[in-house]
Amino acid sequence: MIEHLPILQVIIPLLAAPICLILREARLVRWFTFIASALAFVNSILLLQQVQTQGTISYSLGGWDAPIGIEYRIDLLNAYLLILVTSISTLALLAAGPSLRKELSERKETYFYVAYLLCLTGLLGILATGDAFNVFVFLEISSLASYTMIAMGRDRRALWASYQYLIMGTIGATFILIGIGLMYMMTGTLNMYDLAERLPEVQQTKTVFTAFAFFVVGVCLKLALFPLHLWLPNAYAYAPSIATVFLAATATKVAIYVLLRFIFSVYGFEFSFSHLPLQEILVALGLMGVFAASIVAIYQDNVKRLFAYSSVAQIGYMILGLGVGSKTGLTATLLHLFNHALMKGAIFLALAGLIYRVGSVNLKAFSGLGKQMPWTMAAIVVGGLSLIGVPLTVGFVSKWYLVLALLESNWWPIAVLVLIGSLLAVIYVWRIVEVAYFRKAMQDSAPYKEAPLMILIPTWILVLANIYFGIDTGFTVGLSEQIAASLFEVAK
Amino acid sequence: MNFLEQYNYWIVIILMMSGFYIVIAHGNLIKKMIGLTVFQTSVFILYISMSKVTAGTAPILNEAYKVYSNPLPHVLILTAIVVGIATTALGLALVVRIKEAYGSVEEDLIQEKDLQQEGSE
């Protein structure tokens, strides 16, 4: 059993999906999905333990060794992310029952869960594989499932958001396919580690350069780097709440993983950063993302969309960390991958609870909610503080490392800009706090009850995680530093 | 620079760019899907043309032939074709729903209606 952990990680949700379709009845499907996700979570923990004791694991699918066959390759980096994705997935599913019942028609509920499992499968498949084309296939699985989930949102704008995401996402995927094709053309292999060995010979060719460029652009579309982020705000805003929780916390992180994997493990740090002015581009775009998105967020009346723009800004920070090009910078990015998932997971779950009771995410509807839904609003406040980067929250930890990295590399002005970015976050968080706590509730409606327990519990698990990991940073920081060190080592 | 030897790639690029252009420039949702399909198909041609060996034959083993073309890109493209049709099917399903909900499949009209809706919220 132990030796099959890598593949079980992906097979469990994968096979659960068609079974759910056969089961049909919503109650059965809900439980089954939850169990599948929980098992995947347990699997990921076991995998991390295995990697920590045995080192990188390789699993040859079909019994054919790479590069003849497809290989699954688990090291610290993807083990870390596997835990992240599966934990968020399971927590979101706890809240899914009540939330979906309100937001979807009953007959569609089953389809949502199947799509959810397929999306989870896709994301896990991307993380676990060591084969470039396999990445493409599972990327499309997760993308198609995402388009489906988003389109199930109540508002008709969900349809339009999903369509735009489909168009942009497919262009990105096709660029990735072109990149893979060109890489294959010059080396004859699809296995990522084999590519790493063979690319140096053909490194100087224009074709490899083009391959890298197309691949990176394609991935950046998927991770919503400014200015390729246009699909994200509407997609997150109009999707069913649980879909937003899941996607916001995981999908873009997995895309960042792909970027990291190809920059460090396939192409090598030296090539990636010296050939193209990649460093400057990433830093510039990251910063622009932070500012542009944060400013737009301030003007949003739709709170879900506000936080969606906030996500674009946070992704900007992650890319900035990568762009610095140092171990500390990479550590900051890895930390923020995890921390942002905690932050946004908590916030969007709280919003799910809010929508359940209030029915709207317009800022006006928040008036006086501080008193009526104290737990929910408190969760949003803590999440907001984390976004700003207040000490004792996880947000502080990642920002700290980011600023440290910038100072280490003597990029003072940028460090200052990062701090200003945090101030912008203060503004949009304050807008919400002000309306919720300092305005009287709207007179005509009966007071709202607090969100249902099934939604509050996972919300507060994440909120407490925000605080816990903000104080006891051993696990996250230790692991991130280890991963960063190992990635830089391979790159030499 | 071997222009003549690489004419196949040139064809691919022209097709690809036409498809890409149609996707970005046209406002009609269905036209966009068509552009997307053309774009994707041209990538398939790219992969397949890289597998060809001059004087080779289809990779089905037979005692009469010695030289075969490369089967690996074929496999990849079969999968890519499937992915393409899956995307097309989903995209068109969305177009149907959008037409029902908005009454139009033109991007500008849809965006106008959205702005109106937001203004009144």
Added chain:
Amino acid sequence: MLMGVYSLLTASFFVLMDAVDVAFTEAAVGAGISTILMVTVLSMAGRFENRQLHHPRIALFVVLITGVMLVYGTFDMPAFGDLNAPVQTHVAPYYLQQSAQDIDIPNVVTSVLASYRGFDTFGEVVVVFTAVIGVLAMLEFSRKPDTTGDEPAPMYQHKILRIVGKILIPPIMLFALYVQFHGEYGPGGGFQAGVIFAAAIILHAMLFGVESTRKAVSMPVVKVLAAVGVLIYGSVGVVAMLNGGRFLEYNALAENPITGQHVGIIIIELGVGITVATAMMLIFLTFARRVGKANGDSA
């Protein structure tokens, strides 16, 4: 319509490039399914578009840059048809030389697809499954009342079409089965077979009306079958694991590894065929019903 022609042209190109399996699939999928879906949607959305182009200059600029990048990339590419290109000298020769020993079937594409890179193909089946779920989730339940009822299909009037069509349907299905099981020896396999089988059903729908096809082909059963196809594929992998091998290691399925390979390949191809056939059927029938209602309303 042009899409159909374009697809057939692409398919012929593929044949010229020795990619017979791919040509087969492209013809079936592109000229077949894709075109049908587009035509269906067009019937609903209207054939004429608003002629204004959307930021044409920015679009042209982006396209030009991308095009130039690609051209730049071609400069160092290996020549077309070169025997010594990296793709021909690494990994691929193993398939061509060793597959006879490892798997013992003539069609190397099937060997690679079903065994060496069988996991990718599993992913492909999941993609098809995801697409069906998506289409069903979006189009299955319409709030409009069911007005299509027992109306005969437009084509019902054409006696010749009807009779010829009716005669053709069973042979098409038979051909699909042939393609399914002959895929190891010639071009073909689960995917192509599935599409052809679905084409037979679609033909039935075009001749006799969507509703009558829906009655003949029970939708809930078809949905279950789509899921079953994926599960069949997965269970082959699981059985291999239970027998001590890796996931999808067909060698572990029988005493003799070659037999194991054959058994594994036949069963997974069956899984592919079932899921693809049912998926295409479901997608078409769901589209047709939804669009039929939309058109029925506006008629």
